[in-house]
Amino acid sequence: MSATSFSHHSLPEVHARPVPSTLLDALKTRFGDQFSTALVVREQHGRDESAFDIPPPAAVVFAQSTQDVSDAVKLAAEYLVPVIPFGVGSSLEGHLLAVQGGISLDVSRMNAVLSINAEDLTVTVQPGVTRKQLNDEIKSTGLFFPIDPGADATIGGMSATRASGTNAVRYGTMRENVLALEVVTASGEVIRTGTRAKKSSAGYDLTRLLVGSEGTLGVITEVTVKLYPLPEAVMAATCSFNSLADAVNTTIQVIQLGVPIARCELLDANTIRMVNAHSKLTLREGAMLLMEFHGSPDSVKEQVQTVQDIAAEFGGAAFEWAETPEERTRLWTARHNAYFAGVQSRPGCKAITTDACVPISHLADALLDSVTEAQEAGIPYFLVGHVGDGNFHMGYLIDPNLPAERELAEKLNHQLVARALKLGGTCTGEHGVGLHKQGFLVEETGVGAVDMMRTIKRALDPHNILNPGKIFAL
Amino acid sequence: MSATSFSHHSLPEVHARPVPSTLLDALKTRFGDQFSTALVVREQHGRDESAFDIPPPAAVVFAQSTQDVSDAVKLAAEYLVPVIPFGVGSSLEGHLLAVQGGISLDVSRMNAVLSINAEDLTVTVQPGVTRKQLNDEIKSTGLFFPIDPGADATIGGMSATRASGTNAVRYGTMRENVLALEVVTASGEVIRTGTRAKKSSAGYDLTRLLVGSEGTLGVITEVTVKLYPLPEAVMAATCSFNSLADAVNTTIQVIQLGVPIARCELLDANTIRMVNAHSKLTLREGAMLLMEFHGSPDSVKEQVQTVQDIAAEFGGAAFEWAETPEERTRLWTARHNAYFAGVQSRPGCKAITTDACVPISHLADALLDSVTEAQEAGIPYFLVGHVGDGNFHMGYLIDPNLPAERELAEKLNHQLVARALKLGGTCTGEHGVGLHKQGFLVEETGVGAVDMMRTIKRALDPHNILNPGKIFAL
Numbered sequence: 043m044s045a046t047s048f049s050h051h052s053l054p055e056v057h058a059r060p061v062p063s064t065l066l067d068a069l070k071t072r073f074g075d076q077f078s079t080a081l082v083v084r085e086q087h088g089r090d091e092s093a094f095d096i097p098p099p100a101a102v103v104f105a106q107s108t109q110d111v112s113d114a115v116k117l118a119a120e121y122l123v124p125v126i127p128f129g130v131g132s133s134l135e136g137h138l139l140a141v142q143g144g145i146s147l148d149v150s151r152m153n154a155v156l157s158i159n160a161e162d163l164t165v166t167v168q169p170g171v172t173r174k175q176l177n178d179e180i181k182s183t184g185l186f187f188p189i190d191p192g193a194d195a196t197i198g199g200m201s202a203t204r205a206s207g208t209n210a211v212r213y214g215t216m217r218e219n220v221l222a223l224e225v226v227t228a229s230g231e232v233i234r235t236g237t238r239a240k241k242s243s244a245g246y247d248l249t250r251l252l253v254g255s256e257g258t259l260g261v262i263t264e265v266t267v268k269l270y271p272l273p274e275a276v277m278a279a280t281c282s283f284n285s286l287a288d289a290v291n292t293t294i295q296v297i298q299l300g301v302p303i304a305r306c307e308l309l310d311a312n313t314i315r316m317v318n319a320h321s322k323l324t325l326r327e328g329a330m331l332l333m334e335f336h337g338s339p340d341s342v343k344e345q346v347q348t349v350q351d352i353a354a355e356f357g358g359a360a361f362e363w364a365e366t367p368e369e370r371t372r373l374w375t376a377r378h379n380a381y382f383a384g385v386q387s388r389p390g391c392k393a394i395t396t397d398a399c400v401p402i403s404h405l406a407d408a409l410l411d412s413v414t415e416a417q418e419a420g421i422p423y424f425l426v427g428h429v430g431d432g433n434f435h436m437g438y439l440i441d442p443n444l445p446a447e448r449e450l451a452e453k454l455n456h457q458l459v460a461r462a463l464k465l466g467g468t469c470t471g472e473h474g475v476g477l478h479k480q481g482f483l484v485e486e487t488g489v490g491a492v493d494m495m496r497t498i499k500r501a502l503d504p505h506n507i508l509n510p511g512k513i514f515a516l
Numbered sequence: 517m518s519a520t521s522f523s524h525h526s527l528p529e530v531h532a533r534p535v536p537s538t539l540l541d542a543l544k545t546r547f548g549d550q551f552s553t554a555l556v557v558r559e560q561h562g563r564d565e566s567a568f569d570i571p572p573p574a575a576v577v578f579a580q581s582t583q584d585v586s587d588a589v590k591l592a593a594e595y596l597v598p599v600i601p602f603g604v605g606s607s608l609e610g611h612l613l614a615v616q617g618g619i620s621l622d623v624s625r626m627n628a629v630l631s632i633n634a635e636d637l638t639v640t641v642q643p644g645v646t647r648k649q650l651n652d653e654i655k656s657t658g659l660f661f662p663i664d665p666g667a668d669a670t671i672g673g674m675s676a677t678r679a680s681g682t683n684a685v686r687y688g689t690m691r692e693n694v695l696a697l698e699v700v701t702a703s704g705e706v707i708r709t710g711t712r713a714k715k716s717s718a719g720y721d722l723t724r725l726l727v728g729s730e731g732t733l734g735v736i737t738e739v740t741v742k743l744y745p746l747p748e749a750v751m752a753a754t755c756s757f758n759s760l761a762d763a764v765n766t767t768i769q770v771i772q773l774g775v776p777i778a779r780c781e782l783l784d785a786n787t788i789r790m791v792n793a794h795s796k797l798t799l800r801e802g803a804m805l806l807m808e809f810h811g812s813p814d815s816v817k818e819q820v821q822t823v824q825d826i827a828a829e830f831g832g833a834a835f836e837w838a839e840t841p842e843e844r845t846r847l848w849t850a851r852h853n854a855y856f857a858g859v860q861s862r863p864g865c866k867a868i869t870t871d872a873c874v875p876i877s878h879l880a881d882a883l884l885d886s887v888t889e890a891q892e893a894g895i896p897y898f899l900v901g902h903v904g905d906g907n908f909h910m911g912y913l914i915d916p917n918l919p920a921e922r923e924l925a926e927k928l929n930h931q932l933v934a935r936a937l938k939l940g941g942t943c944t945g946e947h948g949v950g951l952h953k954q955g956f957l958v959e960e961t962g963v964g965a966v967d968m969m970r971t972i973k974r975a976l977d978p979h980n981i982l983n984p985g986k987i988f989a990l
Binding site: 206215232234235238259271299397402403500 | 633635636637638677678679680684688689691692701705706707708709710711712713714715716717718719720721722724725727728729733744745772773774811812814815818871874875877878905906907937940941942943944945946947948949953956957960961962964965966968969971972974975976987988
């Protein structure tokens with residue numbers, strides 16, 4: 043894989059399509075005060091956690107119903123103007139940026155939990171419900187929704203990017219946990235995919251085609267997801283190691299033995315320092331695994347014993363337990379804030395975040411060499427990993443005003459991805475392609491598969507109005 | 517839902533497209549003795565377990581490599597002639613029938629296990645490898661592949677129909693277990709989807725679009741699937757109940773409590789009689805759950821205790837244990853042969869098999885009323901269920917020469933599906949749509965979603981040569 047094969051990774055070109063004032067008038071008429079062209083509102087909808095700087099959308103529609111979404115898409119379709127679905131703006135790959143101009147379609151007000159089917163372990167929600175809100179609203183059922191990307195993202199956004207997080211090692215990602223969708227297509231039609239049945243062979247798996255399609259094939263207006271019984275027993279612990287390699291090799295053995303660990307997260311010493319500073323903790327400054335075990339009391343005890351034995355083999359320090367729910371929450375909040383801890387460690391910086399995921403046996407190769415490269419390059423970074431899944435994130439902390447830093451970060455990212463692909467992995471475990479990984483996607487899956495994606499996109503959205511310019515160029 | 521809304525369910529019309537002799541000559545030249553037009557070979561490739569009677573394909577190509585598949589598809593594409601992928605012919609919904617004529621593309625000779633990656637819990641195989649062969653070839657690794665439709669189907673065919681079986685309640689279906697594919701497209705191009713990483717957000721989920729596409733979007737030439745460590749402890753048991761309702765309600769509670777049961781199968785008294793006769797067993801003739809528990813010795817003990825307690829509440833007889841691996845194999849072989857036991861209970865009959873799957877809380881409603889209807893209609897039937905998934909099969913045993921029996925079976929099937937859909941379920945949990953469930957698919961998912969499927973099909977196979985006439989009419 044030559045360096046030139048990554049030539050797609052330049053910043054996206056901005057070709058804003060014209061947004062006719064007649065469309066803006068029509069949207070204003072239809073949506074009244076659910077419509078805004080105020081710069082502050084547009085800017086808030088034209089910015090995400092990515093390091094791109096793109097002009098904001100021409101207007102924002104605040105949908106409150108599926109009918110609103112359908113009508114907005116129909117109007118945009120009539121004028122061939124892009125529509126960009128928007129949840130809470132927590133995506134990392136430029137998914138919501140208006141690279142071809144157009145209208146931001148904010149679904150955050152569609153935030154009702156529509157039906158809780160506790161006896162079937164399912165719930166149906168509107169797309170603007172966030173993961174924390176969902177767990178609050180189902181608290182009384184004794185069930186929970188496990189998927190937890192760092193931010194308090196919306197279920198719609200998490201579906202659109204095929205998100206996962208710390209619990210995926212045991213409970214799967216949005217791929218495994220979305221059962222059914224309601225979606226508004228490029229023509230404004232409302233369709234339903236899937237049912238509440240646990241499995242189905244009823245035709246093409248449109249649900250899973252739409253999950254991870256990043257708003258390019260339809261706007262998600264309802265999501266049915268699986269829920270899980272709150273485990274009878276939960277234990278969380280940290281374990282500190284003398285080297286990153288020891289922590290990683292412990293993880294590999296735990297997974298290979300089939301221990302049903304619920305969370306298995308890695309931070310390096312450098313990142314622990316940032317987290318301690320940000321979350322006012324005193325975690326030991328070494329490579330650390332943060333783990334959680336779910337099950338019956340006996341099964342949890344058994345899992346812990348197995349993992350302690352493995353960790354001890356690799357010189358892991360004694361487990362430190364988070365005994366109470368409050369301590370656990372504090373620990374996992376600190377973990378979820380690692381991204382922000384990293385970004386705040388260098389005032390004014392932006393993070394260029396990698397997201398490679400490799401087969402578990404190659405995790406050490408993929409991760410350790412990437413860390414060494416960053417250290418040798420002298421770039422500030424943080425490192426967190428959903429290592430139980432073979433997934434890790436380096437966040438290169440760059441000064442966005444210094445092109446050389448961005449270039450260096452991109453170069454390191456390219457090297458990291460090339461290595462992951464060579465090891466049978468993927469360029470993105472959970473963040474999606476967006477703007478940033480389009481070249482990597484071709485490297486990973488080949489031109490043939492990306493062309494198949496393009497063919498599907500052209501067929502389902504012939505005027506390319508649904509979040510155009512994302513995943514691939516047309 | 518009116519009876520007339522099921523008007524799509526008439527038998528498929530046969531419109532064999534012409535197969536020019538120039539194509540047959542070209543195939544003969546390219547494939548030599550891997551090509552046959554012998555009637556006996558064609559008939560063997562034009563018949564499956566479905567109750568349809570359709571003229572056989574015009575010829576059969578025995579592919580031995582991806583290149584063979586690509587060349588065969590390219591030749592067929594040149595002449596706009598249908599290509600129907602064929603594994604071992606165990607599908608139940610007419611998937612392999614040549615309703616528009618064309619060439620059967622037999623991949624059963626592509627039966628190599630290509631790479632076992634035990635340390636990553638994955639294996640890559642050619643499509644003609646059967647599930648039993650796969651488990652034989654990986655025996656020494658301490659891993660196993662859990663998905664087990666009744667027949668010894670091929671991994672390619674199981675991918676194409678999104679198959680599952682008795683272990684799906686714990687290990688998922690082909691949807692959850694296929695990681696990556698190599699596929700020959702309608703133009704003969706070879707593409708790859710997915711990687712060996714456990715999760716990915718890299719663009720559209722083509723892997724899952726192709727899994728369950730029933731050969732209509734591409735011919736699968738390689739499959740990478742997940743493997744699982746052989747459980748440390750395995751216990752299998754049967755439990756007999758005084759009524760079907762008691763057995764079903766036991767199941768519902770087991771699932772709602774989140775017991776990680778590995779298998780939870782139901783047979784009714786009538787079917788137990790057939791199984792006893794066919795497999796020379798002496799199972800007690802009542803509604804019966806066949807269960808299996810996987811895990812550490814302690815975890816298995818705990819699961820068994822929980823399930824025994826629940827079963828006792830519903831009057832379940834004492835568990836009878838299959839103590840040795842041989843006894844377990846005998847038990848599960850008998851379960852897998854229930855279909856054949858049913859068919860052989862009425863000499864000369866064909867089975868019209870239902871495949872509804874409902875949310876677990878509705879299993880009793882869906883299943884008990886369907887059995888009552890069959891009994892009241894006086895039609896011979898068998899009943900088996902992957903009830904842990906909410907999935908059950910009635911097999912109506914009809915004399916294929918008596919149209920009235922077929923009509924009655926279809927009517928009962930329609931009633932059963934209508935009920936399942938009303939309860940939030942699907943018309944097919946694991947068999948696929950094929951020819952038989954095309955009307956049901958529309959009922960289930962709506963015209964909009966089926967039109968989206970059609971649009972994808974037209975875009976990816978513009979001349980409709982890949983297994984045409986299946987899933988939906990174009």
